[in-house]
Amino acid sequence: MEINSISKNTFKKHERLKLRKDFKNIFENGKSIQNSYLVILYVNNGLDYSRYGFSIKKKFGKAVKRNRLKRWLREIIRNNKGIIPKGFDYLIIARKHLSKDFDNILFTELKDELLKLFVRINDEKNSNVSD
Incomplete structure (x- = not known):
């Protein structure tokens, strides 16, 4: 395994949403897209890279279960940055249906569901640009 290939697929600190004002901005100004497992709120951040936040309720x-889900989500994002539209702040929220099915769902299934949402965001972004 090459060191160069590892460094390209990292999840850097500046790509994480941590500040309350950033989360508040997404809730107030963001658009949402959802499926049965996840909701993604997103807003343009004016940067040349995207930032990600995760919200998983204690319910x-x-x-252990919540942290596993966050690790899975970070791993999916880390390995698929080329598919995800750049220049947005994303807040990924787990839905109740996912908590019920999480013990039976495979990593690849969750990956497919999340990437479908990002493709929909990309399609929506491209359709707004052409208008």
Whole structure:
């Protein structure tokens, strides 16, 4: 394994949403897109890279389950940055249906569901540009 290939697929600190004002901005000004497992709120951030935040309620399950989901989501994003539209702040929210099915769902299924949402965002972004 080459060191160069590892460094390209990292999830850097500047790509994480941590500040309350950033989350508040997404809730107030963002658009949403959803499926049965996830909701993605997104807003243009004016940067040349995207930033990501995660919201998983305590009702989702114990800390082990919530942390596993966050690790999975970060891993999906880390390996698929080429598909995800750049220049947005994203807030990914887990829905109740995912908490019920999480013990039976495979990583690849969750990956497919999340990437479908990002493709929809990309399609919506491209259709707005052409208008």
